[in-house]
Amino acid sequence: MTYTISSDRDAFVVACLDAIGAAHVLTDPHDTAPFLTDWRRRYTGAACAVLRPGTTQEVAAVLKLANEHRVAIVPQGGNTGLAGGATPDVTGRQAVVSVARLNRVRALDPHNNTITVEAGVILAEVQRHARQADRLFPLSLAAEGSCTIGGNLATNAGGTGVLRYGNTRELCLGLEVVTPQGEIWDGLRALRKDNTGYDLRDLYIGAEGTLGVITAAVMKLHPLPAARVTALAALASPHTALEFLALAQQCAGPLLTGFEIMSDFCLRLVGKHYPQLRYPFDQPHAQIVLLELSDNESEAHARSLFERMMEQALESGLVEDAVVAESLAQSRAFWDLREHIPLAQAEEGLNIKHDIAVPISRIGTFIEETDAAIAAAAPGARMVTFGHLGDGNLHYNVQAPEGGDARAFLAQYQAPLNRIVYENVHRHLGTFSAEHGVGQLKVDELTHYKSDLEIRLMRAIKAALDPHGLMNPGKVLR
Numbered sequence: 001m002t003y004t005i006s007s008d009r010d011a012f013v014v015a016c017l018d019a020i021g022a023a024h025v026l027t028d029p030h031d032t033a034p035f036l037t038d039w040r041r042r043y044t045g046a047a048c049a050v051l052r053p054g055t056t057q058e059v060a061a062v063l064k065l066a067n068e069h070r071v072a073i074v075p076q077g078g079n080t081g082l083a084g085g086a087t088p089d090v091t092g093r094q095a096v097v098s099v100a101r102l103n104r105v106r107a108l109d110p111h112n113n114t115i116t117v118e119a120g121v122i123l124a125e126v127q128r129h130a131r132q133a134d135r136l137f138p139l140s141l142a143a144e145g146s147c148t149i150g151g152n153l154a155t156n157a158g159g160t161g162v163l164r165y166g167n168t169r170e171l172c173l174g175l176e177v178v179t180p181q182g183e184i185w186d187g188l189r190a191l192r193k194d195n196t197g198y199d200l201r202d203l204y205i206g207a208e209g210t211l212g213v214i215t216a217a218v219m220k221l222h223p224l225p226a227a228r229v230t231a232l233a234a235l236a237s238p239h240t241a242l243e244f245l246a247l248a249q250q251c252a253g254p255l256l257t258g259f260e261i262m263s264d265f266c267l268r269l270v271g272k273h274y275p276q277l278r279y280p281f282d283q284p285h286a287q288i289v290l291l292e293l294s295d296n297e298s299e300a301h302a303r304s305l306f307e308r309m310m311e312q313a314l315e316s317g318l319v320e321d322a323v324v325a326e327s328l329a330q331s332r333a334f335w336d337l338r339e340h341i342p343l344a345q346a347e348e349g350l351n352i353k354h355d356i357a358v359p360i361s362r363i364g365t366f367i368e369e370t371d372a373a374i375a376a377a378a379p380g381a382r383m384v385t386f387g388h389l390g391d392g393n394l395h396y397n398v399q400a401p402e403g404g405d406a407r408a409f410l411a412q413y414q415a416p417l418n419r420i421v422y423e424n425v426h427r428h429l430g431t432f433s434a435e436h437g438v439g440q441l442k443v444d445e446l447t448h449y450k451s452d453l454e455i456r457l458m459r460a461i462k463a464a465l466d467p468h469g470l471m472n473p474g475k476v477l478r
């Protein structure tokens with residue numbers, strides 16, 4: 001293919017052909033299309049090229065060229081992010097840098113309990129390598145078959161194991177990063193203690209590609225549990241779910257690795273769109289909690305602990321009914337119910353999504369107050385409320401009234417309902433983005449809810465590390 005050089009951008013693309021090979025510089029619209037629309041199909045951008053470097057040195061070469069030619073870069077991993085962070089703008093002036101080809105596991109140290117992986121390794125692959133070494137890599141989320149560890153780090157992803165193991169930040173010991181100037185920072189330290197000045201690693205984690213490109217990371221591993229017990233418990237309200245959480249933490253301590261809440265309506269939606277996934281109880285119940293214990297001793301030990309806990313919960317009237325998975329298949333079926341909620345919701349039509357967190361103790365009150373405010377503002381709106389109760393993180397989504405026009409509902413109510421939800425979150429000292437990040441979707445919320453000082457400090461960091469504003473412009477900070 002020949003290129004006509006009529007701008008600095010064209011010169012950049014041509015220079016990239018030499019730097020990473022023509023096969024990895026995509027410009028044909030057919031080839032670039034999958035990289036230009038986000039997973040939720042909310043944003044479609046354009047790019048002067050999609051670049052697929054295969055090594056850290058190649059990423060460095062691309063960023064050096066981008067700096068010289070002043071071309072903005074949009075890093076991309078598995079493109080499963082939910083805030084539009086990996087989608088370029090519509091000008092066609094930005095270049096997408098996909099790290100998918102940086103997919104090597106560089107080392108696994110069972111004694112240090114660490115794995116060193118390149119940024120493009122798919123999350124499920126990290127889990128698999130850990131398992132092969134008799135270790136657990138506990139980060140787990142429904143997109144794990146396609147998202148990359150670099151994307152998980154850049155968004156500081158949460159998922160279902162945060163209660164016990166923390167989010168991605170807490171699972172990371174060291175990073176390798178290419179700066180916007182094309183330099184390679186080797187911070188691949190596998191240390192659990194290292195108090196030597198500013199923590200650069202923590203700056204890049206959660207920065208959503210606005211400060212540099214993460215090319216590799218040292219991640220923590222944990223012992224592989226000998227047994228897992230999964231159960232569903234039926235409860236009357238989020239308040240009782242909180243009391244049950246306290247009881248479960250008291251009884252199981254660190255063995256409690258999952259505590260997810262789903263409202264009855266969530267499960268009814270799943271039943272409607274995925275009838276093969278059976279409602280687990282004979283009677284409907286207002287709230288269902290999915291809980292999981294992971295035990296390093298034995299299945300018998302986990303089950304006896306679990307039974308003691310459930311006895312107390314049933315006797316004290318916290319739990320109305322419960323089912324315990326008797327097999328791996330049944331445990332999978334319980335998780336399937338939970339993981340099909342977003343899919344069922346999508347089948348039901350467009351909806352207004354909120355990924356919020358408040359202090360755990362306030363969740364019950366937050367739901368009550370916000371449900372009432374939404375019912376008053378948008379009569380008939382249906383609340384799809386589920387999430388990681390043990391982390392104080394709710395996916396608090398609003399669906400159009402039954403039989404209503406979802407698109408029209410979204411157009412009319414998105415702005416006012418967002419304001420109701422985020423104002424309540426703010427009042428309860430929470431956050432408008434618990435685990436999905438800011439991307440381009442929530443840039444206005446960030447401006448609205450962060451203090452002037454916090455925004456000034458963030459801008460100072462951005463200006464110091466990326467003075468020409470070439471890293472993922474328009475994301476996180478406007």
Ligand code: FAD
Pocket residue numbers: 039074075076077078079080081082084085086099119140141142143146147148149150151152153154155156157158159160208209210212213214215342435436439472475
């Ligand atoms: P991308 O989508 O490609 O990128 C996301 C952001 O990171 C962008 O801003 C991008 O520029 C930046 N980025 C990507 N790679 C790099 C890199 N190497 N260096 C610098 N910046 C980079 N999230 C949760 O936290 N918890 C969940 O339970 C959860 N469930 C999900 C379920 C589904 C079905 C889906 C589709 C998504 C879910 N997510 C969840 C969203 C989650 O953030 C992403 O799935 C994942 O963490 C992003 O990884 P990715 O490789 O796809 O990144």
